[in-house]
Amino acid sequence: MRNKKDILKLAESLMEDSRLTAALASAIERKNGRLGFLLAALKERPRTFNPYLLKGRSVYNPSVLDKKTAELVAVAAASALRCEHCLEAHMDRATQEGASLDEIMDVLLISGAISESSTLSVAFRKFKQKELKTKKQPKE
Template sequence: MKREKNKKTEGRGRPALIQEAKALLCKPELADELAEALVGKNGELGFLLKVLKERPRTFNPYLLKGMTVYKEPKALNRKTAELVAVSAAAALHCEHCLEAHMGRAVTEGATLDEIMDTILVAGAISESSMLSVAFRKYKQLEGKIKKGGAGKE
């Protein structure tokens, strides 16, 4: 049995709702409104967001996703979401992200001890990850050298 084609389609067969969403996400007016809301809350738009704002079709979904992930998480509370962000920012060495998310974590009720623990966990994982990758490469090199095939270039 053939499926009936969705009657709400436009253009290349995409549902009308998707077309509407894409059109809205590309609007500079939405970018302006989102930026104004953020500036009203934080006092400024950071470097990354200023650059992204030059492309509303990228800025708008990026900012909306961030609002959903940090401000409206499904299973985590806001403080925990910000502590997770601190952990990721620490592991990825993102100085500006650390400043932003540590500040937001405090705003959401995190203590300095909670932030310190989060950073220490991130550091332990980062260290383990680095050592795991480096030791695997080391063992590969060791195996090649023992077979007489590498390391003498």
């Protein structure tokens, strides 16, 4: 059995392994037809690309949620964060996993309402802080 130091060295060597980068990129290209912009940029740095992609593979294969629900969650997040490329990719994947356009619309409406509430909440807190400071300032 390997000791902890050997395992860490192995993990670090895999992070930088350009063969792993090529294999992971090839798997994505076979599945999706191409690497998206973000992954293509990260591919130039295997030390970053490899752990990023492996983390993504673990996250996008949830242990409890079904794939359709996971993709609808991704649509909601992409919508709230205004990531056009992410929205397109995750709406496509959601429909591939069986989501209807009506389900996607519901997700967009809900995530939009939450996003709007979040924006207003942050803005109103800052406004109230400014209002309070203004009221506390002595009048000249």
